[in-house]
Amino acid sequence: MKDEINNALTTLKKGGLILYPTDTVWGIGCDATNADAIDKIFALKKRAESKSMICLVSDFKMLNQYIEEIPEVAYDILKYAAKPTTIIYDNPIRVAENLIAEDDTLAIRVTKDKFCNQLLRKFKKPIVSTSANISGKPTPQSFQQISPEILKGVDYVVNLQPSKKSAKPSTIIKLGLDGKVQIIRK
Template identity: 80%
Template sequence: MEDKKTEIQNCLAVLKKGGIILYPTDTVWGIGCDATNADAIDKIFALKKRAESKSMICLVSDFKMLNEYVEEVPEVAYDILKYAAKPTSIIYDDPIRVAENIIAEDNTLAIRVTKDPFCKELTKRLRRPLVSTSANISGQPTPASFSQISPEILKGVDYVVNLHRSKKSSKPSAIIKLGNDGTVKVIRK
């Protein structure tokens, strides 16, 4: 029997020690860590064989947490998120209080306010944003289900969440870039 509470406790124990987890998100299976821990973020870059110049998405539990990690959330972000038909990550200017190595070269960070009950509870209990990057080696296809995740990824994380393993993943989130100057650009539909 899958037990969400136990899984959250197991994840928190690993995350607080700087470990990385493999977990189901509101979109695809993700590799995650505490977004304020630079060493843990480095482990994810190494596991994915991903260039550090490629940034990753973070999950937050709610608007309050979002505001703690972005210098200034543009007003339009709330409307976009309120009316979005699918999970939507927004790239914000001037992220704050996160590890330097998760911030893109142009001083931006993609953040998604998660609606997934497991991710919401986990980020709320962690009290920090959670890195969320697809569970694949860079350049390989994003796994559509848990069974498609490569052994290399499974062995490379410190903990694998034992929930929703039979569920098909949906598509990756939409990504919208919001500039503090009012510009809105759709990066991924």
């Protein structure tokens, strides 16, 4: 795993794209603070730039560095969530502008996946995580279902099996600073 982390790290630092197993599905990732790398993902996925993407962070400490004000309820939701849960927060900071949604929000998941967590701790910045498919096509349920176009379009493919066989996207919850909680995807 150490070699895979180092190879992915080198690619991320150069502004490249990685294809990697996450705590949910196979993801395309890049440095969440690098606008050019994010543009590469939009181009590869043929995704409208108005469609937002998820970021992964290693822990609450990292989360606090990229969200201006975290609603208290977020900690409880994440502490008791039975499956990977992504929360959409208001007022993200220190990430690339083209990653922030038009309503000034950003979706972030604190990952418990061993590989992702170690990579994030070494990288010391959030990593974009968007499903490994062309926009509008089904999310691949396994590595074998990832299209050749995606495989050729990334700079590095992490050679690890996902630690969990979940292959389901995360739950997405939107938390407003006004205390409003909205479930976007179960």
